[in-house]
Amino acid sequence: MGAVSIIRLSGPSALEIAQAALGRGKLPVPRYAGLRRIRDDHGRVIDEGVILVFAGPASYTGEDVVEFTGHGGIVVTRKVLERFLELGAEPAGPGEFTQRAFMNGRMDLTQAEAVMDLISAQTSLALRSANEQLEGTLGKTCEGIRAKLLGATAHLEAYIDFPEEDIDPEVGEGLCQTLEGEMGKMRALLATADQGRILREGVRTVIYGKPNVGKSSLLNRLLGYQRAIVSSREGTTRDTIEEVVNLRGIPLRLIDTAGVRESDDEIEREGIAMTRGQVARADLVLVVRDLSEPKEEFSMDLQEGSRCLEILNKSDQEHESWRSHEGIRISCESGEGFEGLEEAIAELLSLDEAQWGDHSVAVNARHQSCLQRSSRSLARAIASMRSGEEPEFTALDLREALTAVGEIAGVVDTEEILGEIFGNFCIGK
Numbered sequence: 080m081g082a083v084s085i086i087r088l089s090g091p092s093a094l095e096i097a098q099a100a101l102g103r104g105k106l107p108v109p110r111y112a113g114l115r116r117i118r119d120d121h122g123r124v125i126d127e128g129v130i131l132v133f134a135g136p137a138s139y140t141g142e143d144v145v146e147f148t149g150h151g152g153i154v155v156t157r158k159v160l161e162r163f164l165e166l167g168a169e170p171a172g173p174g175e176f177t178q179r180a181f182m183n184g185r186m187d188l189t190q191a192e193a194v195m196d197l198i199s200a201q202t203s204l205a206l207r208s209a210n211e212q213l214e215g216t217l218g219k220t221c222e223g224i225r226a227k228l229l230g231a232t233a234h235l236e237a238y239i240d241f242p243e244e245d246i247d248p249e250v251g252e253g254l255c256q257t258l259e260g261e262m263g264k265m266r267a268l269l270a271t272a273d274q275g276r277i278l279r280e281g282v283r284t285v286i287y288g289k290p291n292v293g294k295s296s297l298l299n300r301l302l303g304y305q306r307a308i309v310s311s312r313e314g315t316t317r318d319t320i321e322e323v324v325n326l327r328g329i330p331l332r333l334i335d336t337a338g339v340r341e342s343d344d345e346i347e348r349e350g351i352a353m354t355r356g357q358v359a360r361a362d363l364v365l366v367v368r369d370l371s372e373p374k375e376e377f378s379m380d381l382q383e384g385s386r387c388l389e390i391l392n393k394s395d396q397e398h399e400s401w402r403s404h405e406g407i408r409i410s411c412e413s414g415e416g417f418e419g420l421e422e423a424i425a426e427l428l429s430l431d432e433a434q435w436g437d438h439s440v441a442v443n444a445r446h447q448s449c450l451q452r453s454s455r456s457l458a459r460a461i462a463s464m465r466s467g468e469e470p471e472f473t474a475l476d477l478r479e480a481l482t483a484v485g486e487i488a489g490v491v492d493t494e495e496i497l498g499e500i501f502g503n504f505c506i507g508k
């Protein structure tokens with residue numbers, strides 16, 4: 080149940096179907112709201128609500144679109160929907176409206192993807208990045224690269240058509256430099272891939288440590304509510320628990336884990352194995368230690384390059400053996416030290432809105448893979464040109480580079496990737 084429900088019709092028969100559902104009522108003029116009744120085929124009222132018409136091509140999909148906003152009950156909404164289906168409409172697939180918008184040239188593929196990013200944005204930074212992409216910044220950059228590569232390819236192919244002429248070395252060098260310039264742009268985009276993944280999926284942050292040190296208490300504190308069970312018994316947490324918090328605009332995907340120790344309990348051992356798996360995939364590991372217990376040596380083997388922060392919990396009951404040990408002291412009991420903890424995490428990840436603001440478009444995994452393929456082919460093309468190989472080989476590599484970069488915005492044939500992209504959308508978007 081909701082306050083209102085919106086049912087959308089798009090396509091060449093949208094107006095006709097909507098008109099038929101109104102009976103003798105008339106559809107309002109495009110872009111003017113009208114209060115109307117939807118009727119069944121005996122003329123009985125199913126629902127009353129607001130109808131809006133958007134005449135194609137000036138609509139979201141580029142086709143004629145009708146939106147009916149009715150009462151948000153389950154039965155009433157289903158009845159209105161059934162009425163439209165009865166009159167010839169077909170249920171939309173996931174993301175089909177946006178897919179049609181793409182097909183009709185209302186947006187490129189990066190913009191269509193940005194619609195989904197916008198809906199699923201969990202922080203203000205993620206939202207800003209999605210909006211930037213929705214405006215077409217990424218698509219335009221990629222189109223710019225493609226246009227340059229296309230120019231170079233045409234140039235080169237002209238020589239292939241006239242084999243009696245050799246490429247003037249000066250022209251060849253000029254072409255190489257152009258291509259290197261475009262390569263630089265692709266590298267710059269590729270460098271945003273980590274940022275893109277973090278904005279879309281969050282920083283995978285694993286809370287790690289021995290049993291009873293306060294890992295679940297830390298999760299609860301950061302979330303602001305009692306998500307995980309906390310108890311003084313060792314081995315309380317067995318499954319991993321995942322929740323997202325917003326740290327200065329960056330989503331942190333916090334993962335509470337089972338405390339690590341030698342255990343005879345089969346279920347606990349399973350949990351500990353899961354903990355190790357989580358640590359292996361982490362962007363950031365928060366190692367929690369217990370200040371209320373005498374200090375012991377503690378080491379963990381971390382993947383190289385993974386970020387790690389030691390957190391000393393239970394500062395309210397600090398044992399004297401810890402006195403000279405420096406570190407971030409917090410108390411999940413009293414809430415002390417959390418400012419410093421946030422500060423330390425932000426610093427470790429260099430996560431400042433200011434720092435992230437400069438390059439606000441960040442590529443996703445699909446763009447990354449296209450850019451990687453394209454820049455590999457481009458590197459081959461440049462190398463073969465420099466070594467004076469037959470222009471046919473260079474042209475072949477350039478063609479590959481062109482296709483791969485064209486897939487990003489969807490200007491080349493992308494039939495098979497469409498299903499993958501729009502399959503992730505919700506129905507009705």
Ligand SMILES: Nc1nc2c(ncn2[C@@H]2O[C@H](COP(=O)(O)OP(=O)(O)OP(=O)(O)O)[C@@H](O)[C@H]2O)c(=O)[nH]1
Nearest residue numbers: 291292293294295296310314315316338393411412
């Ligand atoms: N005094 C004090 N006690 C704390 C603090 N944080 C947690 N505790 C207590 O420590 C005990 C263990 O806390 P948990 O959060 O369940 O510890 P855990 O690391 O998740 O333990 P496992 O799930 O068993 O691995 C509980 O009794 C908490 O109330 C703290 O800052 N100060």
Ligand SMILES: [Mg+2]
Nearest residue numbers: 294295315316
């Ligand atoms: Mg726990």
